[in-house]
Structure formats: structure tokens, C-alpha cells
Amino acid sequence: MKSFVSRRNAEAIRRRFQPWNGLHLSLVSPMRTKGFCAQSAVHQYDESGRKLKSFSREQEMKDIRTLLQYCIDNKALPGAKRMYIRMIEKGFEPGVFQGNGILNTHVKAGLLKDARQLFDRMPKRDEVSWTIMIAGYANGMNEHEALQLFLQMLKTDVKPDSFVFASVLKACAGLGEGGEQVHAHVIRVGYESNTFVGNAIVDMHIKCGRMKDARQMFDRMSERNDFTWTTIITGYVQRGNGREALKMFSLMNWTDTKPNPFIISSLLRACTDMSDFEQGECLHASAIKMGFEANVFVGNSLATMYPKIGRIKDAKKLFDEMWERDVVSWTTMIVGFAQSGHVEEALQLFGQMLKTDIKPNEFTFAIVVSTCGSLAALEQGKQFHAHVIRNGLVSFLSVGNALTAMYTKCGRINDAHQVVDEMTIKDVVSWTTIIMGYVDKGYDEEALKLAFQIQRLGIKLNEFTLSTVLTACANLAVLQTGRQVHTLIIKAGYELEISVNSALISMYSKCGNIDYAGQMFSLMSKGDVVTWTTMITGYAIHGLGIKALQLFEQMQQKGVKPDSITFIGVLSACSNAGLVDEGWYHFNSISKEYGIKPIIEHYGCMVDLLGRAGQLDEAEEFIKKIPFKHDTVVWGALLGACKVHGKYDLGKRVADRILQLDPQCAGTLILLANMFAADGRWSDVANVRKNMKENGLKKQPGQSWIEVQNRLFTFVSKDSMMDYIQNHGKSTPC
Known part of the structure; x- marks a missing residue:
């Protein structure tokens, strides 16, 4: 019918206007009835009107109506708007049906401003006119205008219908307010029993966070359809109440309404969030019976669930059997591999994805780049960085932060800093990643400089940033700076955060204020293993072994x-307190009572304990029984004990072991030379020093630091402090 009208209109326009000018109006033919030709016809009509002033009013109205309908049929919106306004200006009253047609065409094209101009000039409006305009605003994310227009409608004689109420309720859901008043009006005019409106009310309450009101409305509904059940079930899932969502699903199964893929997908997500994998497998079985297993939404949810229970092969099998895959499918499977520790498989799957027609999005690249960081795969990370640039995703915050983290984990702090500097949008996570990178690499001064720099820029530091800054203060033992950071923490309200409190305890312990560390520990009503461990270690390093063991x-x-x-803290406490028997007891309990496999640090603590107690032969035999490869730390602990107890022959033997592991260990050679000197073996001292000189080995000079006028200065032996401050000025603002 539409093509017939268009063809008829085109013929009428050609017959009407072609004799009047030489503008080749024959182009307006039934075979060319799109917007360009319609616009040409409007232009030629305007030209004709200027040349011929003898239009009869009846003929002019007919021409305008014909052209208007022609433009509407062919979506020539500017021409349709001109003809409609011309009709109004000429005093020809356009029909409401035709006005609604042009209004609807503009709204569907997203031209809400033009649509509103037409709406305001319409001589007559019915409920369809109002519905079109209000729905246009609601769907176009202009909820405030939708509500204002609805209030204006209430002042007219036109009564809102179910479609108007549904659009207004959608606008209220977007705004997060006004929905209760509209709901009350719906009740007054008797539309609450309408299923279409009822669904909109349930959806509005859910999106406004009023799940209880949504459930009450759901329970009052006499008729419910597929959309009703989907809305309430997905609402419970989105609000984190998976148990109630499963109960609603059970109730639904007693009705005539059949589950759809969206419901199954939402419930699978709920089971994953609740770690109720048994129920998730039951839903998987239901999905197979209903033929939903190959559905992309269901498949994506299953691919998310199975890796969480260690069944990555099942997830991959489901992925391979999916008839249709979207970017979410690929991203979900890549995330599954990465989070299950199969990082290489994750990168391989991404390589397969690049060979398909599906383009990775910012979330895909963020995961892949993060995976490269976990592997410290710098070269692959650089390649993906190039992909990010080519795909125009470098401006996304999640991608930028992932790139920053990847370069940081690969030890490329300067590259990470450059990424952050080039990010158009950056947040506190971006800067925190750089600060953590500096601290991890031992650049604590640079970490403090950057932290105070971004604070001056007005960026609010979060609990993770402040915890990292406290770690830098602890490593540098700068108590005054740590106290200033503590003040910032109190102002920000983070003092009782477990991670922050643990960092405060560590900072005060390492800065020598163990009493204040104890006070911070007592503030915690419920600490985690990190908090307890930090306090135990603090007591241990301060020589308060008994207190550490009591804690x-x-x-x-x-x-x-x-x-x-x-x-490690417990054994260190035993070592510092000389409690050999207690040390053996706790060392043996590590595996026997707690099922923890001892690590090299535990063995090192025991060697130190035995060495301090003078049981050097037992310490040597203990080292020989260590079930994995020894390192220089363990032998180094025994070497230090040999010097203290004057066991020089054993010390020589231990030093030889260390140099076999690390021939460039200058500290070991210096300690060996000192032992020879203490024993009067000067020829051996000369040989050791000659060996160091020939191999170009020098002892790394120790650095000290001091706070002067809120600035941190580092120096080495024989430096003049005043000359250093005046000439070098190398400092960190505190």
C-alpha cells in the first residue's frame, strides 16, 4: 500500500509541477522516491510558487498535502517539516493523523528538537501525539523533559493511556525519582490492573532500588506475562538476592509461563555469584531440555560459571559448541582461562579471536593486557598495546589502567608513567598503580614524591594508595612523613579499613614506635590474618619475642x-628471644598442624635461631636436609653466626658454599676477610682482597637518610650533610 501511495504521489507531483519550469521534475519518478527526490520536489514547489501567484487556495492545499505525504513516505524529514509548517502558516489545518505521522518519523530519527517544535505547533493533539513525544524523550535519555511534558499533558483534556504511563514510568526509572507519584496517579485513574503498565511499575521500582515495592506490585498483578516474570527475577539477581530469584523461578514453573533464555542466563549468574554450583548445574540441565544451551546469553553465563569451579575444560567445550558467539562470549572465555591460571591459553584464544570477524572491545583488551602483566610477558604486552592503538581503544580508562599495570609488573616503570601521562582520562587507580610499582621496585622516595604531587593536583587518594604510601614510609623509616599520611587517613575516614590499619601498624613498627603500633592494633575490632601477622612481626623485629608469641x-x-x-614472624620472634625449643615446636607445627608447606624463609629463620644459640653444627646439618635448592640467604645466616661465635673454619666452608651460588657476592668476601683478620690470618685476608680487586667487586655503600624541615635527604659515609643539602638538594618532600 505504501509503495502505491508513493507512486501515486510521485505521478501527481510530476503532472502538477513539470510544465512550470525546466528543473527536470521528471526525476521524481516511481523508481526514485527517496529523500533526495522528495527534497527536490519541495524545492521546485517553492520555486514554482514564486513564479506563479495564481494558485487557488483549494489547489494550494491539495499540493501541500500531497507533497507532505510524499516526504513522510520517503523519510525526507526537512521537507516534511517545511511542508507541515507551511500548511499551518497558510491556515490549512493538517489532520491529526498526518501530524502524528510526521512527528513519529522525526522521533524515530532521533530529531527530538525538531519533533518538539512540530509538536508545539500542532493545532490539535490526541493521546497518540503525546505518547509519541513523551516516549521519544524517555527512550532518548531525556527523562526530565518526558516528565515535564507529562505534567503539561495532565493540564489538558487528553487523558493518558497505558502507553503514556509506561513511557513516563520508564523516565522515572532513569531519573531514580518521581516514580511513586506517577504510580499513585496510575492507581487513581484505574490503570494499575493493566499488565503493560504493571510491568512498567515493577521495572521502575527495581531500577530505583525499591525491591520490596516491586515485589508488592508483582503480587497484586492479576495477570502476568513473560516480561513480568523476567523483570522480577532479573531484578532480584541484579540486586544481589539470588536466593529469592531462584524462589521466583520455582513459582514461575507452576504457571503457564515458560522460562526464556534471559531468565536462565540471569539465574546462572546468580548461582555463580553465590557459589551455588550444584544449582547452576541443575539450571544447565534445564537449559538443555528447553533447547537454550546454544543461546549466546545462556552460553556466556555457563562459560562464566564453570571456570569458577575449576572446570575450565567444560567451559571451553561449551564455548566450542556455541552456534553463535559475540564479543562477550570470547571475552568471558578469555577471562575464564586467565582467572584459572591458564594464562597462555587465554592469550592463544585471543589470537584466535583476532582471526574472526568479531572485534575485541575495551574489556577484552584490558583482560588480555592484564594477563600479559601476570606473565611478565613484555613483548606480547607491547604487541597488544599496538593493537589497542590501532583499534582506537587507548582512550578507555580500563585499557589505560591495564597497560599501566602491565608495564609496572614487567619492571618498566618509565613506560607505565608515560602511559598514564598520555591518558586523556585518568583516575586514582592509574596513579596508585605507578606508586605501587615504585614501591615494589624499591624506589620508595619516588613513590612519596608522586603521591604528594598528585595530592597537590587535587586527586583524592583512596585506601589502597594510602596503604602503599605507608609502605614506602615504613621502608624508609620516615616517621614524621608517616604521621602526616596517618593524618590524611583520619581525615578521609580510612583508619578502620583493615588494609590501611595493617599498613599503619607496619609503618609505626618499622619506624621504631612499637607502642603506637600496638595502639593501632587494639583499635581493630576484627582484624584479618594480615593485621595479626603485621603486629606479631613488629614485636619480633623489636626483640619482644615473648609478646609476639603471646599474640x-x-x-x-x-x-x-x-x-x-x-x-616467619613467629620463628623470627623465637630467634630474637633465643627460644630454641619453642622454635622447633612451631616449625614442626607448620606442616603437621596447619597443613602449610614450609618455604625457604622458614628454614632461614631456623638457621638463624640455631646460629644465635651457638648450635652451628646442628644448623649446618639442618641446611643439608632442606628439601629444595638452597639460596645465599640461608647460608648467609649461618656465616654471620660463624663470625659471632668465632667458628672460622666452618665460616670458610660456608663462605665457599655461598660463592658457589653467587660468585659476585662482595658482602660474603668482606665478611670472610673480617673473620680471617679476627683470627690473625693476614695472608688469607690479603688473598681475599686481591680476589675482590681482580674481579672488580666492591662493597655497596650503605645509605642513610634524615628528615630536615619536612624533606628527606639521603647520604653515604663521609658526606658533609650541609654541603650535600646546599650542593645536591636531592630530597623527597614529606
Whole structure:
């Protein structure tokens, strides 16, 4: 019918206007009835009107109506708008049906401003006119205008219908307000029993965070359809109440409404979030029975769930059997591999994705780049960085942060800093990643400089940034700076955050204020294993071994399970306090009572304990029984004990072991020379020093630092402090 009208209009226009000018109006033919020709016809009509002033009013109205309908049929919106306004200006009253047609065409094209101009000039409007305009605003994310127009409608004689109410409720959901008042009006005019409106009310309450009101509305509905059940079930899932979503699904199964893929997909996500994988497998079976297994939404949810329970092969099998895959499918599977520790498979799958027609999005690249960081695969990370640039995704915050983290983990701090500098949008996570990179690499001064620099820029530091800054203060033992950071933490309200509190305890412990560290620990109503371990280690390094062991007992009584790091603190406490028997007891309990596999640090603590107690032969035999490869730290602990106890022959033997592992260990040679000197073996001292000189080995000079006028200065032996400050000025603002 539409093509017939268009063809008829085209013929009428050609017959009407062609004799009047030489503008080749024959181009307006049934075979060329698109917007360009319609616009040409409007232009020629305007030209004709200027040349011939003898139009009869009846003929002019007919011509305008014909051209208007012609433009509407062919979506020539500028021409349609001109003809419609011309009709109004000429005093010809356009029909409401035709006005709604041109209004709807503009709204669908997203030309809301032009549509509103037409709406305001319409001589007559019915409920369809108002519905078109209000729905246009609601769908176009202009919710405020939709509500204002609805209030204007209430002042007219036109009564809102179910479509108007549904659009207004959608606008309220977007705004997060006004929905309760509209709901009340719906009740007054008797539309609450309408299923279409009822669905909109349920959806509005859910999106405004009023799940209880949504459920009450759902329960009052006499008729419910597929959309009703989908809305309430997905609403519960989105609000983190998966149990209630599963209950609603059970109720739904007693009705005539059949589940759809969206419901199954949402419930699978709920089971994943709740770690209820048994229920998830039941839903998978239901999906197979209903023929939904190959659905892309269901498949994506299953591919998310199975890696969480260690069944990555099942997830890959499902992925391979999916008839249709989208970017979410590929990204989900890549994430599954990465989070399951199969990082190389994740990168291989990404390579396969690049060979398909599906383009990776910013989330895909963020995951892949992060995976490269986990592997410290710098070259691959650089290649993906190039892909990001080519695909125009470098401006996305998640991608920029992932690139920053990748370069940081690969030890390329300067490259990471450059990425952040080039990011058009950056947040506190971007800067925190750089600061953490500096601290991890031992550049604590640079970390403090950057932290105070971004604070001056007005960027609010979060708890992770402040914890990292405290770690830098602890490493440098700058108590005054640490106290200033503590003040910032109190102002920001982060003092009771577990990670921040643990960092404060560590900072005060390492800066020598163990009493204040204890006060910070007592502020925590419920600490985690990190908090307890930090305090135990603090007591240990301050020589308060008995206190550390007492705290360890309290930790066990509180039901906090120790980890391998906790036992490093416990064994260090035994070593510093000379408690050999207690040390053996706790060392043996690591595997027997707690099922933790001892690590090299535990063995090192035991060697140190035995060495301090003078049991050097037992320490040597203990080292020989270590079940994995020895390192210089373990032998170094025994070497130091040999010097203290004057066991020079054993010391020579231990030093030889260390130099076999690390021939460039200058510290070992210096300690060996000192032992020879203490024993009066000057020829051996000369040989050691000659060996160091021939191999170009020098002892790395130790650095010291001091805070002067809120600035941190580093120096080495024989430096003149005043000359250093005046001439070098190398400092870190505190």
C-alpha cells in the first residue's frame, strides 16, 4: 500500500509541477522516491510558487498535502517539516493523523528538537501525539523533559493511556525519582490492573532500588506475562538476592509461563555469584531440555560459571559448541582461562579471536593486557598495546589502567608513567598503580614524591594508595612523613579499613614506635590474618619475642588461621628471644598442624635461631636436609653466626658454599676477610682482597637518610650533610 501511495504521489507531483519550469521534475519518478527526490520536489514547489501567484487556495492545499505525504513516505524529514509548517502558516489545518505521522518519523530519527517544535505547533493533539513525544524523550535519555511534558499533558483534556504511563514510568526509572507519584496517579485513574503498565511499575521500582515495592506490585498483578516474570527475577539477581530469584523461578514453573533464555542466563549468574554450583548445574540441565544451551546469553553465563569451579575444560567445550558467539562470549572465555591460571591459553584464544570477524572491545583488551602483566610477558604486552592503538581503544580508562599495570609488573616503570601521562582520562587507580610499582621496585622516595604531587593536583587518594604510601614510609623509616599520611587517613575516614590499619601498624613498627603500633592494633575490632601477622612481626623485629608469641596464641584463640607469612614472624620472634625449643615446636607445627608447606624463609629463620644459640653444627646439618635448592640467604645466616661465635673454619666452608651460588657476592668476601683478620690470618685476608680487586667487586655503600624541615635527604659515609643539602638538594618532600 505504501509503495502505491508513493507512486501515486510521485505521478501527481510530476503532472502538477513539470510544465512550470525546466528543473527536470521528471526525476521524481516511481523508481526514485527517496529523500533526495522528495527534497527536490519541495524545492521546485517553492520555486514554482514564486513564479506563479495564481494558485487557488483549494489547489494550494491539495499540493501541500500531497507533497507532505510524499516526504513522510520517503523519510525526507526537512521537507516534511517545511511542508507541515507551511500548511499551518497558510491556515490549512493538517489532520491529526498526518501530524502524528510526521512527528513519529522525526522521533524515530532521533530529531527530538525538531519533533518538539512540530509538536508545539500542532493545532490539535490526541493521546497518540503525546505518547509519541513523551516516549521519544524517555527512550532518548531525556527523562526530565518526558516528565515535564507529562505534567503539561495532565493540564489538558487528553487523558493518558497505558502507553503514556509506561513511557513516563520508564523516565522515572532513569531519573531514580518521581516514580511513586506517577504510580499513585496510575492507581487513581484505574490503570494499575493493566499488565503493560504493571510491568512498567515493577521495572521502575527495581531500577530505583525499591525491591520490596516491586515485589508488592508483582503480587497484586492479576495477570502476568513473560516480561513480568523476567523483570522480577532479573531484578532480584541484579540486586544481589539470588536466593529469592531462584524462589521466583520455582513459582514461575507452576504457571503457564515458560522460562526464556534471559531468565536462565540471569539465574546462572546468580548461582555463580553465590557459589551455588550444584544449582547452576541443575539450571544447565534445564537449559538443555528447553533447547537454550546454544543461546549466546545462556552460553556466556555457563562459560562464566564453570571456570569458577575449576572446570575450565567444560567451559571451553561449551564455548566450542556455541552456534553463535559475540564479543562477550570470547571475552568471558578469555577471562575464564586467565582467572584459572591458564594464562597462555587465554592469550592463544585471543589470537584466535583476532582471526574472526568479531572485534575485541575495551574489556577484552584490558583482560588480555592484564594477563600479559601476570606473565611478565613484555613483548606480547607491547604487541597488544599496538593493537589497542590501532583499534582506537587507548582512550578507555580500563585499557589505560591495564597497560599501566602491565608495564609496572614487567619492571618498566618509565613506560607505565608515560602511559598514564598520555591518558586523556585518568583516575586514582592509574596513579596508585605507578606508586605501587615504585614501591615494589624499591624506589620508595619516588613513590612519596608522586603521591604528594598528585595530592597537590587535587586527586583524592583512596585506601589502597594510602596503604602503599605507608609502605614506602615504613621502608624508609620516615616517621614524621608517616604521621602526616596517618593524618590524611583520619581525615578521609580510612583508619578502620583493615588494609590501611595493617599498613599503619607496619609503618609505626618499622619506624621504631612499637607502642603506637600496638595502639593501632587494639583499635581493630576484627582484624584479618594480615593485621595479626603485621603486629606479631613488629614485636619480633623489636626483640619482644615473648609478646609476639603471646599474640600468636591470642590469634589462634580468636579463630584466625595463620598463613606461611605469620610463621616467619613467629620463628623470627623465637630467634630474637633465643627460644630454641619453642622454635622447633612451631616449625614442626607448620606442616603437621596447619597443613602449610614450609618455604625457604622458614628454614632461614631456623638457621638463624640455631646460629644465635651457638648450635652451628646442628644448623649446618639442618641446611643439608632442606628439601629444595638452597639460596645465599640461608647460608648467609649461618656465616654471620660463624663470625659471632668465632667458628672460622666452618665460616670458610660456608663462605665457599655461598660463592658457589653467587660468585659476585662482595658482602660474603668482606665478611670472610673480617673473620680471617679476627683470627690473625693476614695472608688469607690479603688473598681475599686481591680476589675482590681482580674481579672488580666492591662493597655497596650503605645509605642513610634524615628528615630536615619536612624533606628527606639521603647520604653515604663521609658526606658533609650541609654541603650535600646546599650542593645536591636531592630530597623527597614529606
